[in-house]
Amino acid sequence: MQTSQLRVAVAGKAALAASRRLALLPRADKDAALLSLADALEAATDRIVAANGKDLARGESAGMPDSLQDRLRLTPERVAAIAQALRDLAALPDPVGEVVRGSTLANGLQVTQVRVPMGVVGMIYEARPNVTVDAAGLGLKSGNAMILRGGSAAASTNAALVETMREGLTRLGLPADTVQLLNGGREDVTALITARGLIDLVIPRGGADLIQTVVTQSTVPVIETGVGNCHVYIDAAADLDMALAIAVNSKTHRPSVCNAAESLLVHQKVAADFLPKVLAELGGAGVLLHTDEQASAAAEAAGAAYEPVTDEDWATEHLAMEMSVGVVPSLDAALDHIALYGTQHTEAIVTQDRAAARRFTAEVDAAVVTVNASTRFTDGGEFGFGAEIGISTQKLHARGPMALQELTSTKWIVNGDGQIRV
Known part of the structure; x- marks a missing residue:
């Protein structure tokens, strides 16, 4: 049986390979994939809702509060809304390749800062199955491979959603490892947030305890999403x-x-x-x-x-x-x-x-x-960003609803004609 460290290492290497391919995809291919995945999710509505029913039944037996059950619950209407979010995402501009700034220096060098994918992003969240699809869609559009670790309360639902999307990606000839799901215990969380060198960024989304655990224990860079008091x-x-x-x-x-x-x-x-x-x-x-x-x-x-x-x-x-x-x-x-x-x-x-x-x-x-x-x-969809991956309450890199641009970094490209520094 694989240890959590080995599972995350295997997932990370597979995600890295997928991210390198995603980074080269033109917008048309990414948008077509998002539209196809939206159709696949709607076609699998019965399977997804049935899996969600298992999670809801377990939650009710365990005394899950009504507020958490509301976050967890998927109906055919909510599945349709999740699929529509992918279609909305396809209609948005592709951030990859966007020129942030640039100039021609006095020596003739052309210096340009452009947006590039982060690479491999780990997402840790609780009983919000819509986040599973939002994260996968945002990752695909921004050229990132996503490793997801949802809460155990939504295990069956998340498995059905990810399986549906992976099947859809395979049919399109794209790497299934564009989106992966970790279903282990807390050890998987620890392994994910300490996989520095394999994971480029971790985003926690959930309650205060989850967020603080990730922020204080991670050796991977973290974008902190926060409690909403x-x-x-x-x-x-x-x-x-x-x-x-x-x-x-x-x-x-x-x-x-x-x-x-x-x-x-x-x-x-x-x-x-x-x-x-x-x-x-x-x-x-x-x-x-x-x-x-x-x-x-x-x-x-x-x-x-x-x-x-x-x-x-x-x-x-x-x-x-x-x-x-x-x-x-x-x-x-x-x-x-x-x-x-x-x-x-x-x-x-x-x-x-x-x-x-x-x-x-x-x-x-x-x-x-x-x-x-x-x-x-305060919502990425309401702000016109399409789906959101979370709401950042930190002050570095991203703040507020996070969507496509916040899942990119930048690269400086310097073009010359033989200039040397003297």
Whole structure:
């Protein structure tokens, strides 16, 4: 039986060979492959949904929370959406070969910086089977071979998805090892993130524990995706009807994802008018409210379920129908609160005061800052990137939703006519 180190070594060498071939593919061939894989996934819908049903049944027996089951669940409609994401990806420009900058030097040398694939990318994630296809598609389009290690909760689903894509690649005459799946235990994760020299980049996507394990233990370069403890701040100059719609959408549209809002901050000047309305609507939608003293009184009056907020609540990414709510005396107080509890993912302000909006966007340290819009728009698809491979909360190389360009590096090409340095 192969050890994890040997499995990853074998996978890495196969992925390297595949990546060298992918790097030479013209855009037309990559786009045709993406369209073909989309058709193959839709044709295999019954098999994929059946495999997903096995994962859901195991999860339910193990007491998996509803929010995680929602992330895991695939329906025919969700499979169709995943396939459509590949078609959308095919329609996007190919980043490989793009000239970033260039010039002709005084000595006649032509110096050009161009985008090139990373090479072999390892992706470690949890119960999100759509990530399996998104990562494979983004890798193919950007010329990278992908080694995937999904969570055990989605093992059957991921196996069906990867098998379908590998079969499709083989039919097209492309290397099946463009996408590979590791199904071992934690030892495979350790082997993958320490395979320096075989793996060019690792991207973790999931909960805080997973991300921190990869960031702190990896010897391979890592792009850190982050926890989404996102805030919506309702300013003194907010349009309260707009604020109501944004706050409710940010929390309830899909609470199990990282761009859902976890905290609501309301300026003292509008709290008396706004809190009864927003807490009644949130409570009516089934949101458990964690409230400070003033918000508790409003929740009581609105008949909404609530409990006193704690520091732990403010710091928690609930990923469920729960939200922390508090009143702040000023914009400065809101900024201080976000600096203390935010995770540099997405922060929102609702205001008609342009000066307040400018301060918020300038002072909040986050990958995405929204003004008068839901936090739910932090998404590669919504930004027009096609599928995304994750949302980076770090500050190096990539920040925010990551897609094709973030999966490339650059190469300098120097063309001369016999110049030598003197």
